[in-house]
Amino acid sequence: MAERIKVMIIDDSAVVRQVVTQALAADSGIEVVGAASDPVFAMSRMQTVWPDVIILDIEMPRMDGITFLKKLMAERPTPTIICSSLAERGASATFAALEAGAVSVITKPKLGLKSFLEDSANDIVQAVRSAARANPRVLSAVRKPVAVAAAPSERNLALERTTDQVIAIGTSTGGTIALESVLTQLPATTLGIVIVQHMPAMFTAMFSERLNDLCQIEVREARHGDRVIPGRALIAPGGKHMTLRRNGAQYVVDVADGPLINRHKPSVDVLFRSVAKIAGANALGIIMTGMGDDGARGMREMHDAGARTIAQDEASCVVFGMPKEAIKLGAVDQVIPLDQIPAAIIGHSARHLKGDS
Template sequence: MIKVLIIDDSAVVRKLLTEELNKQKDIEVVGTAIDPYIAREKIIQLKPDVLTLDLEMPRMDGLSFLGKLMKHFPMPVVVVSSLTPKNSANALNALRLGAVDVICKPGSAYSTQNISQDIVKAIRTASIARFDQHLEAVKSARTKQKATERVEFTGLRHTTNKLIAIGASTGGTRALEAVLTELPENMPGIVITQHMPPVFTKSFAERLNTICRLKVKEAEDGDLIKTGQALIAPGNFHMLVEKSGAKYYTRIKSGPPVHHQRPSVDVMFNSVAKSAGVNAMGVILTGMGADGAQGLLHMKEAGAHTIAQDEATSVVYGMPKEAAKLGAAEEILPLQVIPEAIIKQMARKMAEPVS
């Protein structure tokens, strides 16, 4: 049984979440709190497995509480936030601080049924998330700056013939930051699918753009995939890669969810396998489920070099595990060495003739 403590200053939200979560056979709401001070006492008293946390509360805001919690008593947290552009920045900060997931708050344009399903899924995922080694890996990747200092990348030239495709889900915002901030500005074009709600993807891209040497933006239909730029699939849309002449472009489309996800990593990886083949490289990072595993296999079969994050540094070893089980990953690596592996492999590819 997964024991949940709900932290929210809205009595309506506390009641709604309690009712919905208690319908699940494997979840029990053991208590609620209207602010972080009460929550602190109830965490000690009730020993919950997972917290749901509002960000806007009296006495202490959710971000401040989350920061203190992760420093002194790390545990799985699912943020339940209003889905607005303003709150999306706070939600992304929550993910950077260690929240496992962010779900839109009841009362938004989404139906209560969909919200309940999302929260239940997030709580189940959070209950099996791991922190210690993942946090150490992120810290290592942020502070050592080892990859770009050790590996000379002078062999890279301006090109639209090579590309890198990266897929991630739970824990992926931190993992992507750890990878992208280590890559130099002359990397071949990068396409990224991260499972994330609408609105959040734009804010996520804007934040990465301020801390990376690469230019990072939310992808638009028809974007040229070019050297020095990373394109992130917009929330609620699939992103595909298509080839025109020697150049690659993004296609942003709707369509049914794949593996319950839109955007889907499999959709992107499959399109890269078809369009780029041996000229591409695929990387699958931390995440729940199997999205991306089959697509990474197709990329490998098409001649692309493929990497999966290892279990020890994954918040949730789901997507990389499924890829490993299929034999889709040529390398299974800790998060902190993946940037170096990307750089070395792409330098080799740049020395090969264009296919």
């Protein structure tokens, strides 16, 4: 019998501790080994039984979650899920926690907390199962971006150009930091990029704004009808699907509601399939760290349509699920570590913006 996933819950809300414990107890493969109101209490409990996964609040008495997380990642990296409010202040802190090494986020409202958590029981279980597969070595190696954003004039020059080429990126667990490490290294003349990052609604706008401040390229949350042009990256909004289509000689994106695909909205498969159909061989597809198989079949369609396809390698992934499934389907031309992906994008962009094949 497989060993159960041991979970520690650290949250100053008794309601959160109770409801999350009940949700996880319903899964026979998960065991809650402790629940504490703050990290100081938790650390004493964890010395007896160290958890495989930690569910962590941010604002708590005696020690806040981000301080605890940084200490944890420096001393004993452990997959950690942030349980955060959707409020703007909480969202900002959540990105700081992701930068510090958190695997993913469970969002919680200020009102109706108990019923929300009860309705989200399956999502909480899946988040724990995903986190348990995370690579602690990668979590402890999170690095801050070093790129400096381009001046507006440089961005405007890039945006005046158009191209038949498009780059499509799909990622999930661990993807926020992976995307940051890639996008911050791209020049303003990079081909147009469309991205699906599995992320709750309301977080994608802040995530895009954060990246836009750090990057030489323009990064923004996609809006229906946005053009895909060099120097711009469009990130699918949380809770919406994004697809590529032609508008005359230009690529644009459609942003629309729809059913969950592979348990996700936005779905990488939805984006990749549209890119395969609309751009075909004029595309570069990249699948990065993430749990599950979303994007694998869409990447196979891109590959079969003649697109070049790349997967992030296992050693640099927080979770190797999505790239692994794409590789198994024969959808991937090249498997490379995360730190080589920017160079692959830059080289591909340089060839095609010069008109080379």
